[in-house]
Amino acid sequence: MTMRSPNEGYELRALEGDAPAIQEHGRVLGELAETMVMTADRLIELGDSSLYRSQATDKLSTTAAEVEEDLRAASVRYDLTGDAVVTYGVALAQAQDCINPNVETIRTAEEEYQAARRALDDAEDERDGLRRVMPWEDEPTEAQTAAAALAVATASGELAGKEQTRNALWATYETAFGDWSEAYDAAVDGIEHAMDTAGNDDGFWEALDNFLDALGWVILVLSIVALIIGAPFTGLLAGILLGLSALVALGRLVQYAAGQATLADVALSLIALLPFGIGRVLSKGAPTLSAVMGGARGQIVSSIRSALPAMRFSTPFRNISTAWQWFRAPAAARAALPHPGVFTNPLTAMRLGGAQTAQVQTFVQTMRTSPYASTLAQLADDTARAMPTPWLQSANTNLWVGEFGYGVATTTGALSSFFGAEQVTVDDGPIR
Known part of the structure; x- marks a missing residue:
């Protein structure tokens, strides 16, 4: 059962995350930024030095300045991101130290408080019941009235104590959780600021590529689901898969038109349409x-x-x-x-x-x-x-196996790596 704090409505839960690892990751990013700056300085020396120019290739000499600019932009992004990550890691560690050991204590205190409230309600109902005497009932004795009043007083005192304990625990939790939430938002803002300051974010095309890759995984998973779940969901799944596959193919065409993808990428994206195109004909x-x-x-x-x-x-x-x-x-x-x-x-x-x-x-x-x-x-x-005849069954099997094979290869990047598409070069632009 989900339990929330009384004032801010924060969900009662332990904070996940490896705070020391996050801080270490931030420090590594800072060290990497320093290395990039040193490398950029070295590249400038390489580009300006006549000695190096005579010994190095012409291509390296002419691209040194371009690579140096990208390295400095990347160093700014990594340095500012590293600072934001380290700061968040420290805040996470502090919040975890305050929250995680006390989650069950708070849960128990809240349950005891709610139980005390119910006990007081029951005692008050019992007392009020004695006051409402029907004509056919006997008047309550003084002992019964006194016992009912004592039960209400006892339950009220018990509730006051439980409420004080519960409120104190929740107040500490809300403060720690609020500080962590603010630190998280600050880290997100810091990373965005790092990208804006560096000016080296790939922007729309990177976002589109990530989106299409994510859709590739969705299509792959839904294709498996479509082979497991039949009617009455068959038509719905087929329609969703056809729409998503067509969207990926359209996205790759847009990338190809802008020079952000190859014709092979477009062709491979069309593979996902085969089970719902040729497959429909076969069926x-x-x-x-x-x-x-x-x-x-x-x-x-x-x-x-x-x-x-x-x-x-x-x-x-x-x-x-x-x-x-x-x-x-x-x-x-x-x-x-x-x-x-x-x-x-x-x-x-x-x-x-x-x-x-x-x-x-x-x-x-x-x-x-x-x-x-x-x-x-x-x-x-x-x-x-x-x-379907044995021939059609064989064709269907080959079609689905081929679609899954291409889907896994393209989604994981294995096919691109096989053709050498992910080799790092400096011939046509900045190092990625």
Whole structure:
């Protein structure tokens, strides 16, 4: 149960984070900034020195000044970021020392305070009940009245003590939590200030690239989910995946038009559309779960009702039974042929082209093992014949495996690394 402070509404919880590691990270950033400054100074010497110029390559001499400028901007960003991180690490350590050891103490104090309030309410209800004497009830004795008053006084004193303890603990918690929250906001502002001061933030294109990478992971995860979860969520997931995949492809096209991506990046982004483009073509003609379920249950309903005796005036009680069986025939059909379940075997779904087709296969087996198997035999056989052929199953498997392979490779950067796209160079711009 979530517990919040009475004044500020802060959630009662231990503060997470490795404060010493955060401070160390900030110090490392500061040391890295110093190293960048030293390297920048050395590059300037390299670019200005005729001795180095005669020994170094022409390319290095002409790009030394450009690289030096980027290094100095980066050093400013790292230095200011390091200061903000160290300051936050110190504040986090102080807040953790105050909050974390006392979380359970505060929780216990709050629970005891609430229990004391309930005890006082009960005592007051008991006292007030004695004062309300109904005509058929006896007047309370002086002993009962005195005992009720004493119980109220005792509960009131107990509540006052619990409330004082609880309020003191919460006040300390709110102060420490508020200081930590302010330190966190200050750290965020400090890092943003560092980027603004350095002026080396990649801005829109970096944000777009990060956004598309994040969408790549979402598509990858949802693709797996789409192979596990079938109807009634099949259409919803397919629509979401198609929309997200199209958005990624559009984003890569925008990057390509601005020179921020290669044609290979665009081509790879289109791979995610294949299971919902070619895959839909391959699955065309496969029976849908709703159609198969509706047809099978309809046959059972017809079979049950056709077997019922005709209603006659001479057999009123049998007429009631017949009417009851006629009306409950749909329920009997549903009981005999339950929904195959939302979750499916992802390997089966991959082979058959989707989770819904895997559900259909499961439902066919249900028809063949139901009490109405003989009635449904023809429908079960027709449905089984309409399922993807071995050739289509092989194509579906290759399509999904290829999509997952490309998705994992491109999302993790493995494919780019394989083609050498992430090698660091200084030929076309600043070091990244």
